[in-house]
Amino acid sequence: MKFQIIPVTPxxxxxxxxxxxxxxxxxxxxPGGDISKISDALKQRGLTLEKVFVTHGHLDxxxxxxxLAEEFDVPIEGPHKDDAYLLEQLGSEQSRMWGLPAGEPFTPTRWLDQGDEVTVGNETLKxxxxxxxxPGHIIFFHAPSKVAISGDVLFAGSVGRTDLPKGSxxxxxxxxxxxxxxxxxxxxFIPGHGPVSSIGYERKGNAFVKG
Incomplete structure (x- = not known):
């Protein structure tokens, strides 16, 4: 499995x-925004988009x-159903909160939960x-590549915000x-923002959550 980070939104x-x-x-x-950048990356690499995955329901x-899913006629998988209220707010409340262009509310083709698996081509992620x-945040892990996509759970030297509504x-x-x-x-792991880091480095040295 290969990975490319495409920074999007302000x-x-x-x-x-x-x-x-x-x-x-x-x-x-x-895909928080800048859909043309994502489409260009797919075309440049000669790839066929099969699915859209979502870690959680925040607008960015x-x-x-x-x-993106409608443009390529593909399903959306994730997040967990506990973020359904956030997906409903993409077109209004979240736009006002974050100062970003409004997104389009949606219901994913498939909600995801602990222990589920998703596929990309012949590859499987946990x-x-x-x-x-x-409340509905999920992460994806591709064991053969030893790569996780953590969204806003864990960052290099930091962790996700918990001061937002329903955060803990x-x-x-x-x-x-x-x-x-x-x-x-x-x-x-690829975090939602900032540089890539490793589980070992954060487990030993992350000041917010030590292993």
Missing amino acids: FQQNCTLMWDENTNKAAVVD HCGGAKK VFHCPGHS FTQLSKSIKENMYTLGDDVQ
């Missing part, structure tokens, strides 16, 4: 393009999900429910310790 959110090298089938994780992560930043540091800390920190120290 928040420079790490939208991730992933693809199966054997089939050239691809998925896009968290999924504001463009419906538009799903972990990691509430705390938002207690839940976030539990999600990180019981899900992310158990993936393996040699696992690299």
Whole structure:
């Protein structure tokens, strides 16, 4: 599995393009906006978009999900159903809160939960429910590549905000310790914002949640 980070929106959110090298089938994780940039990356690499994945319902992560899915006629998978209220607010309340262009509310083709699996081409990723930043936040883990996509759960040297409505540091800390920190120290993760880091580095040195 190959991965490319495509920063989108004024928040420079790490939208991730992933693809199966054997089939050239691809998925896009968290298309918060700038859909033309994502489409251009797909075309430049000669990839066929198969699915859209969403980690959680905040506007900078999924504001463009419906538009991208409709443009390529593909399903949306994720987040967990506990973020349904956020997806309903994409066109109004979240736009006012974040000062970003309004997104299009949607209901995903498939809600995801702890223990589910998703596929891209012939590759399989595991799903972990990691509430705390938002109640329905999930992460994706591709074990063969040792790469996780963490959304706004864990960052290089930091963690996701928990001061937003329905946020919980207690839940976030539990999600990180019981899900992310158990993936393996040699696992690299792509956060929702900022640079890539490793589980081992954060487990030992993250000042907010230590393993």
